[in-house]
Amino acid sequence: MMLDAVRAEWGKTWSLRSTFLCLAGAFVLICATAWTLANDFLYGLAHGDRSAGTTLAPVDAVAPAVQFGLLLIAAFVMLTVTSEYASGSIRSTLQAEPRRWLMLAAKTVVSASSAAVAAFVMVAAAGELVRLTLGDHAAAGASGPATAARAALIVGVDAVLVVGLAAMVRHSVGALACSFVLFVATLALPSGVAIWAPAGASAAFLTNDAASYPAVVGLVVTAAWAAAIYAAGVIVLRRRDA
């Protein structure tokens, strides 16, 4: 039954243009931002703002770019739920699968796995682009595939959070605004607080930054947020009229 639901949701997700638009947009945004940051670094070197011989770790250009692009990936994930309410197709879907938790679980599997694979590809490509741009000024450190794998994992978890959020809010604009608060705005909090919010925790895991806590704690914190919001989403989905 789960497999049938996943098959159904997979076909539904990839039969929409918005899916391709969001993911293509995220790809361009992440690569362009990472490349710009690498270029900024080189510009600083050339103009003596930075002492000669300084290097930049590619992940330091890629991670901020991911934070940006995450919003477009979140939009893709969110649309798998909110577009059903906007178009009224949720009524068709729930007629076909009245077990709402199962319907949402299928959406989660499809969108989280798609988002994870997309994040892997995007981060791998952006990392390679940054490495090529920096040339000799790239610092040795985390390999491209390792960073991409971390990105895939954390974006997959973030996707679960977004599905729960969308099930609760139902409206695209509202869900995206909430995503913005959780994934961007919380970065403005004092860093001691920000690291416990999804944005800071995700960034800590992605950059393998152990300054505040072991990087893996960032993954755990994000997963805890995702679990709580997803559970709330399921409760709302089951209780409220479709």
Next chain:
Amino acid sequence: MKTYGDRLAVDELSVDIRPGRVTGFLGPNGAGKSTTLRLVLGLDHPERGTARVCGRPYGELRDPLRVVGAHLDGRAVHPGRTARAHLLGLARYSRIPTERVDQVCELAGIAAVARMRVGRFSLGMTQRLGVAAALLGDPAVVLLDEPFNGLDADGVRWVRALLRRLAEEGRTVLVSSHLLAEMAQTADHVVVIGRGRLLADCSTSELVGAAVDAVVVEAPEPADQRRLRAALAGRGIAVTLEAGVLRAATGDVKLVGDCAYAEGIRLHLLARESRTLEDGYLRLVEDQVEFQAVPA
């Protein structure tokens, strides 16, 4: 029971819809028709009571599309998806083979546009797609909410024939509509609700029969009007007199004419008003209309 805020939508509605016939589901706007269907399909939750299909709540049906096919009023399709992708998504949930998707597209007359995005569909084509989705699982129970809306003459004929055929095949067919003339032709049985309550559950002909025939009489002299009224009342026929027009509650034109002749009354009009489903229905819902215009 179902309420929206402090407004009661559906209350104590208990009906049993039988297979093998087309049951019309009638009621004025806001009577609770759509809410009832949404409750049956498990989309809305009742505050009290249960809705069961084939003895079980909708949510407990295995592959529900194979048991109940429903088309609700309004769009229930993502405009960015093609008709085929929409149907395919539903089919996969209930493990319905892909060939069946193409079959129902043929059946609904949308095979030629099946690979077009639904956002470009006309209202009539969207209705046909909705009916196609309802028939996807070859269900024994078919619920259609306002299926005639937006259809051209050809489409109306198609739905009418389809409903008849589905009933003849022994399926349970429930059709809500506000088009009474249409329902009089199509439905064998009617369920009428108003303000969320059951008003009638009878055969279509019985509801038509509930409307009283009338004979309309116009006599130019006011004195004659009063005399004729008294004469008819003497024969046990109720008569109303309004703006010089007498309306006798009987279908017998001859009786009224002979009565006037016997009294030596000059008439300008003697006509029979025949009853329709609309009359029977209106009589029933007159006091139940929720959003009635208040005369200025």
